[in-house]
Amino acid sequence: MTLKVVPINTITATRRKILLAAYRCAAEKGFTKLDVDEIVQRAGVSRKILYSYFNGLENLLTELGASGIYWPTTEELLSNAPSRYPDLPPEEQIGAFFTALRRTLETRPDTLKLLAWEMVERTPLSEILEDIRVRTALEFYEHLKQDVPDDVDLPAAVALLGGGISYLAVRSLTSKSYGGVSLQEEIGWERMEQAMHKMLRGLLFPCAK
Template sequence: MGKIRNAERTRKSILQAARGEFLEKGYAGTRIESIAQRAGVKKQLIYHYFSSKDQLIMETIEDLMSDAPPSGLVLPVNPAHIAEFRLDVNLKYLMDFLKFTAWEAIETFPSDLNGEERREKVLHSYNEDMRAKQEIGLVPKDLDPAFLTLMISSLTVYPLLFGNVTRMITGLTPDHPEFQEKWSHFLRLISERIFHDAKPNS
């Protein structure tokens, strides 16, 4: 049992080191040697647990996405609360994953390495949730559910990733409690204005 536990610890240590390297240097800039140095192991040991850098990036992304609990994917019934909810989930659980997506925006690598299938499934579930709310009268009929999802994604990701822009515009950094409180409140206000005309079907 001791050997198994040690092997699990070593594997987790390598994955943690890989996470740090990928987030700091991106996929292209990360080297197995730097992961080994960060983890405090020999390069050969990494290949004992992971067949390649591709496997490491795939498992790292899976690990990043798994930081959020299952409840983080269950959207509020009231559509006016969705943006506020998703901002909270991003701040509490998904900042490292969002940092990875920033690298993804400037690097090109095969979609089968970036967890696209799982991510697309989650995002499409948001579309379907918005569409279902539209069918029962909670979302205005003239608003495209997919574009609503895109809008909410933009508003709950961009200010967190582009911290310098957020600071220059608002005078506050994304990690400042005052910004988070005010932005959350703002998201609630504009969401209530977007959805206030919708009337639940009787």
């Protein structure tokens, strides 16, 4: 099947209604129960209209992932990073990515619900959205201006930090705190961000004073 992805600035009102309906249905029902009939009912359109815009659920989820509705674009993440981001040392650049990601996810509770569904349901549809997240992270890291030491396994470090932050963000939907640190107050996240920066500096520059 050939997938078509329409740039975000060309999304029509009807197309956006369908994307939002799919987003909310998936957040409520998960991936295995995601159903075209429920999407069209929520969007207030016919199946014929949905299929005229999207060639099935796979294409619909692909465009949802690229639209900026489900996952922040690289541009949105950079807009939430410090203006001097290109000149920051690498550990601060990586930390800025995760801080920007956490802040943008706060505005997307349905995305957090979808991340929770991914923990118990892994399907071709969930993999589409996972690929979008990986691609966005890679695009963001293309802006890194400094190299990290050769002996540092940066992908493993990023996976560990990303997994931790995603999990805690999901937990914040139902839990006030985790390990005694607040998940629903900014002071708790600031504490974790400070700890993250220290861990990154220790990983990348263990001999630095």
